Amino acid sequence: MKKIADRCLVGFAWLSAGMVTLAAVMLVGFLLRRGLASIDGSLFFGETHWLDAVSGRAPVFEGIWPALMGTLYLVLVSSFVSIPVGIASGVYLAEYASKRVRASLGCAVDLLAGTPSIVMGLFGFALILLLRRTLFPQAGTSLALAALCIALLVLPYVIRTTQTALQAIPVHLRILGPVCGLSGLQAIVHILLPVASRGILSGVILAMGRAAEDTAVILLTGVVAQAGMPRGLWERFEALPFRIYYLAAEHQTRRQLDQGFATSLVLLLLTSTLFLTAFMLQRRFEKRWKKW
């Protein structure tokens, strides 16, 4: 009797593994079948010549180039905030903070990590409402606001990976600094950070991937369907994930739908490259200290 139950469990494990693989293969396969044919120059630039589009001499109407650029700007601007702040926090939590401070600030980081992205978007929206009522009556949603909210959303990833990477450094490397007569800060800068750099980098890349894929935050903080190229920090913008969401509901022609599939493929390629790179880096970093 027990044997049969065991067999069933093993069977269920194989079944689950198979089902998930099947689901993932179907998802990617469906995207490839419907979208691969549409990935060409006109997907990105529409009717505009690519040189004119890239140099900004001519606007792009049908292509996803503006959305791609919008996502790129969003990732860059949000990284500009989240990376320095995140690494600094991670270093503080791992190297300086007392046990109590680490617990309480760590709790804040956990809470931030648990905040749903739509709530983060609502926060940005409320911030604009507040600014309108008080200091700046003309304030509106914009790239800067979206980037700020995204930065807060991905901040916990950078903090946590930096902290874990530093805390994973074995003792013999930790005492190297004091032994060589380095001060605390010198040891951090010259020994600990370089040693942990691969782990930290994986966190940074992970954060960039999250920033590129998130839709709910930008939905409330300044993304629009037709904005053209991002013109500035205080302007509204287009983004890839929003374009996909928009096309799912609002496509009018077969061509637009195909474009939706192709856009999904482009975004998938972008984020999965980022995530798999982060995963590889992380694994190599972990392997490095396994011997001890």
Place this chain on the structure above:
Amino acid sequence: MPFGRPCGLRLRSKLERCIERILLIATAIAAVAIISILLLLAYFCLPLFTSGELGEVFSRRWQPFAGSYGILPMCAGSFAISLLALFLAFPGAVAICFFVHSLAPAPAAGLLKTLVHFMTGIPTVIYGFVSVFLLVPLMRDWLSAGTGFTLLTAAITLSLLILPTIVLVFQARLERIDPTLTLASAALGFTPIEQVRHVLIPASAQGLLVAAILGFGRAIGDTLISLMLAGNAAQFPVSLFVSIRTLTAHIALVLATDSQSMAYRSVFAAGLVLFLLMGMINLLIQRIGRADNEKTYEKDR
């Protein structure tokens, strides 16, 4: 921790102390952010408490044109969809963890691990997009479930989204189990599946709970899947084949279509409910985690 603080030279220069302060300020940003989110949401909900409209928002009907602004259907929708997704994803996710940990041949385990990591990298909006054109027609034609935009459609897609989360969390917990434990049980003649049943599951029971709660939280917090697939009708989830609206989708929908001030307030109430819910989930996980750490099955770290 003997080397927790930098213990180089006793005399720390002014520069060092200055930098330590800068690092502290950077760390405080996370705390300031979380407090200001809470305060801002509460500030915009305040009129509800002072004007006695609270009962109106937490009522059972959402008909903005008839003057009812209840968000209870959305709360129920959020819970229904998340529980259903968890119910669908959890057994499979746990099975996959044990499969990778002890049952599978090494190449299959490695492949599956990479696949799960790849799945975490798939944007939510793509899960939604593919489901709209793959799963929705299936639901419509095979199960003749109305338009196909139903609770079940969204929950199935959502289960695919939270599965990697559950797998990764529980996998990490399994890897923390003392290897001598499995070694000892193998020496006693346990087959892999017997190890799973009699050694690994009891040793990681609280890890199972944490993984389930985190998966549930991920499901509650997700916006795009329910927004794209659940149909967004503000009604109670009476069956698997009705169209429902979640709290998250409610926020996105109301703010996308400018409406009256009461509708706005209901959005902030929904945001506050979500925020507090996630806070509670966080607290719960910390509690369980602390109890878990006191157990003795872990290897010394």
